[in-house]
Amino acid sequence: MKLLEPFGAGNRRPNLLLRKARVLGTPGRVGGDGAHLKFTVSGGEGNGTEVIGFNMGDRINDLADGSIDLVFAFEENEFRGVRKPQMRLKDLRPAIP
Numbered sequence: 001m002k003l004l005e006p007f008g009a010g011n012r013r014p015n016l017l018l019r020k021a022r023v024l025g026t027p028g029r030v031g032g033d034g035a036h037l038k039f040t041v042s043g044g045e046g047n048g049t050e051v052i053g054f055n056m057g058d059r060i061n062d063l064a065d066g067s068i069d070l071v072f073a074f075e076e077n078e079f080r081g082v083r084k085p086q087m088r089l090k091d092l093r094p095a096i097p
Contacts, residue, residue: 001074019069020095024048029057037089039063041070050077053089067095 007013018041027039030052037053037060051072053059062068070092077086 013073013075015071015073015090017069017071018043020067021070022048023063023066023068027060027063029060031057041068041087049085049087051087051089052077053092056089056092059092062092062094065094068092069095 004011004014021041021043024040024042027037030036030038035055035057037051037056039051040048041051042048051070070087071090072087073090075086075088076083
């Protein structure tokens with residue numbers, strides 16, 4: 001993603017598609033009113049990547065089958081001095097077999 005920067009009006013951050021991603025652990029709703037969706041996915045081997053879906057807390061039931069297709073934008077999240085990759089969720093659906 002760094003090779004595609006800088007992002008802005010003339011070079012929008014790309015949206016990516018990941019099919020049949022495995023939901024790891026227990027997804028949750030976050031934020032004061034539970035408006036946001038937060039979970040971890042794995043597209044293969046590895047520990048997984050954190051996903052945040054702002055104002056998508058009501059979509060938590062779409063994760064029930066444990067395998068999803070998702071559209072996202074990669075970004076870097078910094079919290080308390082720790083930086084890590086994060087997927088900003090744009091849309092999701094249960095994976096189609």
